[in-house]
Amino acid sequence: MRGEPSCPKCGGRVRAPGLFADTWQCDVHGTVHPLQPVVPPSVEALTVVVKRAEVPVWMPWPLPVGWLFTGISCAGDDRSGGRATAVACSGPGPLGGMGELLLIAEELGVGLGARHAGIDGPDPGPGLSVDRPPDVKLHAAGRPTPLWHVEGVPPDRAVFAGEACGMWLWAVVWPEQTGLLMYDELVLTDLRDAGAEVDLLPCGALSPRLIS
Numbered sequence: 658m659r660g661e662p663s664c665p666k667c668g669g670r671v672r673a674p675g676l677f678a679d680t681w682q683c684d685v686h687g688t689v690h691p692l693q694p695v696v697p698p699s700v701e702a703l704t705v706v707v708k709r710a711e712v713p714v715w716m717p718w719p720l721p722v723g724w725l726f727t728g729i730s731c732a733g734d735d736r737s738g739g740r741a742t743a744v745a746c747s748g749p750g751p752l753g754g755m756g757e758l759l760l761i762a763e764e765l766g767v768g769l770g771a772r773h774a775g776i777d778g779p780d781p782g783p784g785l786s787v788d789r790p791p792d793v794k795l796h797a798a799g800r801p802t803p804l805w806h807v808e809g810v811p812p813d814r815a816v817f818a819g820e821a822c823g824m825w826l827w828a829v830v831w832p833e834q835t836g837l838l839m840y841d842e843l844v845l846t847d848l849r850d851a852g853a854e855v856d857l858l859p860c861g862a863l864s865p866r867l868i869s
Contacts, residue, residue, distance in 0.1 A: 660694055661694065662681065662691035662692060662693055662694065662734075663691065663692045664683040664685070664686055664689050664691075664692065665689060665690060665691075665692040665732040665741060665767055665768050665769040665772060666683070666685075666686045666689065666767075666768035666769075666771070666772055666778055666779055667683065667685055667686065667772070668692075668772070669683055669684065669685060670683075670684075671683050671689060671691050673691075681734065686768070689732075689767075689768075690732040690733045690734070690737060690740040690741065690767055691732065691733070691734055692730060692731075692732045692741075692769065693730065693731050693732070693733070695728060695729075695730050695863070695867045695868050697728070697862075697863050698726055698727050698728040698729065698745075698860045698861065698862075698863055698864075699860055700855060700856055700858055700860070702729065703726070703729055703848065703855060703858070704855065706729050706730075706731045706739060706742060707848050707849055707855070709731070709733070709735075709738050709739045710731065710738065710739035710742055710849060711733070711737070711738040711739055711740055711764075712739060712740060712741060712742055712762045712763060712764060712822075712824050713742070713762040713797075713798065713821065713822050713824060713826075713847040713849065714729070714742045714744060714762065714847060714848040714849055715742075715744055715760040715761075715762055715797065715821075715826065715845045715846070715847060715848075716744055716746070716760070716845065716846055716848050716851075716858075717746060717758075717760075717843050717844065717845060717846075718844060718845070718846035718851070718854070719844075720746060720748070720858075720859070721748055721838065721841075721843075722748075722749075723748045723749045724746050724747065724748025724749075724758075725746065725747055725748060725859045725860060725861030726744070726745070726746055726858050726859065726860050726861065727745045727746060727747045727757070727860070727861045727862060727863060727864040728744075728745040728863045728864045728867045729742065729743065729744050729745065729867075730742070730743045730769075730867050731743075732763070732767055732769050740763065740764045740767055741761065741762065741763030741764065741767040741769040741770070742761065742762050742763070743759050743760070743761045743769060743770075743773065743867060744759070744760045744761075744848075745757065745758070745759050745864035745866055745867050746758045746760075747861055747864055750832070750834065750835040750837075750838070751834070751835065751837040751838055752834050752835075752837065754832070756830065756831065756832070756835030756838065757830070757831045757835070757864055757866055758828065758829070758830050758835070758838065759773050759827070759828070759829040759830075759864075759866055759867075760826070760827070760828055760845065761773060761825070761826070761827040761828075761829070762821070762822075762824050762825065762826055762827075763824060763825050763827075764824060764825075765779075765780060765825065766779045766780065767779060768780075770818065770825055770827035770829075773827070773829045773866065774807060774810050774814075774816040774818075774827060774829055775810050775811040775814065775816075776807065776809055776810055776816075780825065781807050781818045781825075781827075783809075784807045784808040784809040784810070785805055785807050785808075785818050786805065786808075787805055787819075789805075791803030791804055791805055791819070792804065792805050792806040792817065792839075793817055793839045793840055794842060795839070795842055795843040795844065795845060796842070796843075796844045796845065797821040797822070797826065797845040797847075798821065798822060798845070798846070798847045798850070800821070802819060802820075802821045802826065802845075803819050804817040804818060804819040804826065804828060804839070805817065805818060805819060812833060813831060813832055813833060814829055814830060814831045814832070814833055815829075815830045815833045815834075815835070815836030815839070816828070816829050816830075817830075817836075817839055821845075822847070829866075831866065
């Protein structure tokens with residue numbers, strides 16, 4: 658488990674603001690919003706991220722039957738607040754076996770979603786074609802939200818992306834066939850608006866997807 662901030666685009670080390678730069682710096686990607694260390698999933702850890710987030714913190718609510726909250730990560734610092742969040746959930750897949758879902762909300766250019774999607778970022782780019790009907794529709798913060806299948810991702814996962822609340826919304830699902838879950842018209846809640854309901858969230862073991 659990492660103990661220091663890292664680059665949300667590549668996972669590499671970053672330099673803190675100092676004498677020669679007033680922003681976090683990655684040797685490869687330049688100025689970045691630092692990805693904070695991942696901690697084991699708990700309501701307390703979730704609450705910390707929710708309070709500092711400047712972007713939605715998406716969670717399927719209610720969770721699909723048998724699914725658990727399995728971690729959260731955040732890109733940003735104390736000065737800028739959270740500019741990207743990634744919430745992990747795990748549970749039984751529609752076709753058997755275990756499935757994993759990452760829901761990422763981020764500002765343009767942060768690059769956390771593209772990293773988890775396994776594509777060159779920082780945004781969906783040419784792999785996302787919106788000149789056709791959406792592949793899935795869900796409800797995010799009470800609004801119908803279309804998502805499109807992202808092409809060119811590794812074969813072990815399914816990736817969908819779109820826009821919600823003025824930010825990128827990514828859904829990355831492992832294994833690929835668990836992507837069928839996305840066709841069930843999931844309802845996503847922004848946990849910044851969830852209140853005391855968060856205390857009832859069932860937690861599981863930390864998802865390795867957040868630290869890969």
